[in-house]
Amino acid sequence: MIENPSASSVGLRRDMEILELLAGHGGGRDVDGLGVSWIAQRLGREKSQVSRALRSLESEGMVERDPVTRRYRLGWRLFALAARTSQSRLVQVAAPFLRRLAMIIDEDSHLCVLRGDSVLTVLSVPSSRAYHRIWEGVAIPVIMAAASRSLLSDWDDDQMRAILRAKLPGGLSAELGDEKQWLADAAHVREHGYTTTDVELEDGVLGVSAPVRDHRGMVAAAISVSVARVRDEARLHEMGRLVGETARQLSIALGLPPGSSFDYPVTSGP
């Protein structure tokens, strides 16, 4: 058999597929929870296998079963474990900062981290306006996230080029912006402490992001704000300065020594 270098055991893979399915369908509006047969069919596995796997997962508290509908959903144990991840601490420290930021500029604010070749949003604070999609827990490819510019900002140019080329499957490269723009954006982050992404992610929305550093000065996360397209260039960069300043304060709250070489002043500039 051809070995996957990062191979996972069959049992674990099956369990993870089940958990992922339960998580994915958690946002469903209809009835909540999934039945054994539905999961089995969706996964292309034996009913019996899924039934037994779920019972095991239940006995460990990873899933729980509704006593009446007999449907499964994710369990308390998973949430308890999640609370102990490194992301969890980050979120708790960052929450007040993002709330304040969202209140001031009244736009959706997100906290994103880099995981592998995806950008994971770990905290979303919606603006006061209407309903916006919650991105928490959702991972999107590096090249499609506005926050990537900040997350990758202190990578070598070569490494950045490498990940961009690897992750741009042909045709997409044109519409998603070229390397030069990425490198320029990263440079802007290094100089000014934030960057704006003029690539359209959604209609009429700009991305403003800034890097958050941990105690060692390494980029640990990024604050990303979706800004409704504005004509006023100056106002956009004023927002950028605000995002950058918030990221700087959050970095210090996370243990970045104030005044260190990484704790540079945030300046507003094109």
Added chain:
Amino acid sequence: MIENPSASSVGLRRDMEILELLAGHGGGRDVDGLGVSWIAQRLGREKSQVSRALRSLESEGMVERDPVTRRYRLGWRLFALAARTSQSRLVQVAAPFLRRLAMIIDEDSHLCVLRGDSVLTVLSVPSSRAYHRIWEGVAIPVIMAAASRSLLSDWDDDQMRAILRAKLPGGLSAELGDEKQWLADAAHVREHGYTTTDVELEDGVLGVSAPVRDHRGMVAAAISVSVARVRDEARLHEMGRLVGETARQLSIALGLPPGSSFDYPVTSGP
């Protein structure tokens, strides 16, 4: 232990033991993360077994490895799974708690969440008495909801003041109570685990509410009960204690580590 009737598969049990160990020692001790041999010894298992299990877990993102120290800690996948479902799970898990509460005190009980600058009621359990308005799916402004006191209870005073001022359009401020009362109510929540709102929302009705925390300890929702105005102050606070205790138990059911700093005892007091 002799024999668990609802037995878990061998592989899963081993994986869970590992994850639990990582969770227990990941919470900021000396150095972050655990090594293979240490885990193996602690679990009384073969090194090789632990080594392979951890590699599988890593490939699924359940754990992640520090590239330099080669130590493992809990991974982003746990966080991502939990974040995506905590919302929808809330209602399912909360339902029995609210039903029980409504049965004991025989008043309308509601579960409310904060969305943007509105308070959304996601679950309503009516009392046995006659007709009461159903609030499910209804969003009302923060300043007009009794549950807000609990939902905002661990915000900074500054942030709370900010949202109050921003959302009080002039003339309304007078009749809806002043900032001091809000801050006092929030403080009461932090100290006693619940609060009562003596501002009249409807005729002769008081609002009793308590914060529900998610696995991270953040306020995720609030239980809010409309109590027919009672003369007896002591009875009101006894109800408050009951609401607070229900919210506490619900929090734990949602994954809040029992005994954590957020899991404070609920006390009845003015």
Added chain:
DNA sequence: GAAATCGTTGCACTGGGTGCAACTAGTTTT
């Protein structure tokens, strides 16, 4: 009440996990 759906269980088979030991790699000791 027949039929369909959903979930669980019994059982023979086999493939993946297990434990031992050898191995590499890094660090400290002599």
Added chain:
DNA sequence: AAAACTAGTTGCACCCAGTGCAACGATTTC
């Protein structure tokens, strides 16, 4: 610098746990 020690990975033979099929009980549907 060789030896000794620690940390982690890998090869391999054995064998038990997981697999798939099918039958079964429990509900729901028509």
